Amino acid sequence: GEDVEQSLFLSVREGDSSVINCTYTDSSSTYLYWYKQEPGAGLQLLTYIFSNMDMKQDQRLTVLLNKKDKHLSLRIADTQTGDSAIYFCAEIPNQGGKLIFGQGTELSVKP
């Protein structure tokens, strides 16, 4: 089946690292995605990882993929108050165009 799971909330202090976790059930996806949604705003494509990679780094963002366990994580280094948002993990099973989203993790960054 197609299912993507995330924890709902994460609270960190400014300057700490944040790690947002995601598990998925369908192993056919070529890419796995992270989207960011700030309050009242649209969905911003943050980063994505090709399914044959284990890790992708992009400035403060590090994506780790464990295909065996179907586990994806997003690490944000030196978290800032501007990183407060909802982060969605998503996949497209069978390259069929339909993005399947997790429930979103609300990241709260305290000064």
Added chain:
Amino acid sequence: DTAVSQTPKYLVTQMGNDKSIKCEQNLGHDTMYWYKQDSKKFLKIMFSYNNKELIINETVPNRFSPKSPDKAHLNLHINSLELGDSAVYFCASSQWTAGGQTQYFGPGTRLLVL
């Protein structure tokens, strides 16, 4: 120079009315999508068009009808609006490739049905 744009941004209307939401993309993509985000922030696909042809049609009431006049535009018309239609509707676009379809989203249309 917004990549994916939607109008209107906010829509407040009465139950039973008919309304349309418009979407345009200037990324040169060949595929466009409509997603619905409910009050719990859950996102689900509704429709997708590739080169003006409907390719994804999820279980959505017949009151919702998408229309794609060309590759750069995808509109959503909703008849006889109900309270449960209140949500944020997102348009997205991508290039259709065999390996996957990285999708870029518009700012959303916040629909409130009273």
